[in-house]
Amino acid sequence: MHYNYAITLQQLCNYFYVSKSTLLNKFKEEYGITIHQYLLDYRFQKSLELLANSTQSIQEIALACGFQDANYYTKAFKAKYQTTPTHYRETINTSKN
Numbered sequence: 001m002h003y004n005y006a007i008t009l010q011q012l013c014n015y016f017y018v019s020k021s022t023l024l025n026k027f028k029e030e031y032g033i034t035i036h037q038y039l040l041d042y043r044f045q046k047s048l049e050l051l052a053n054s055t056q057s058i059q060e061i062a063l064a065c066g067f068q069d070a071n072y073y074t075k076a077f078k079a080k081y082q083t084t085p086t087h088y089r090e091t092i093n094t095s096k097n
Contacts, residue, residue, distance in 0.1 A: 004046075004066040007039065043067065044080060051089045058085050 012035070013023050027035050047065040050056060056064065062073035077085050 004043075004064055006066070006068070009035070039066075040076070044077065047073070047077070047085070048088070051085055052092045061085070 009020050009023065013020055016023060018026070024035065027038070031038060033041075043065045047061050047067075050061045050064065054061070058074065059070040062070040065073075067073035067076075074085055077083075077088075081088060083091070
């Protein structure tokens with residue numbers, strides 16, 4: 001999957017040969033969330049794996065998971081998980097020991 005690349009609705013529409021409205025409606029009907037939310041959740045899930053299992057910097061993880069800006073990634077991460085990526089990593093590493 002190319003989750004770490006910028007993906008546009010138009011690219012998805014071209015890939016699936018459907019209109020934007022059809023794509024958005026069918027996706028939400030099938031998954032119960034928007035395409036944007038699905039992709040964001042997927043990127044966060046991948047970033048959690050990297051935070052727990054790598055020594056990459058927060059910026060490297062943000063970029064590897066498709067976030068173009070590490071500051072945005074950190075703010076969005078904190079809004080979703082009520083902690084920063086750095087604190088999450090510290091907590092995971094402490095619990096492994």
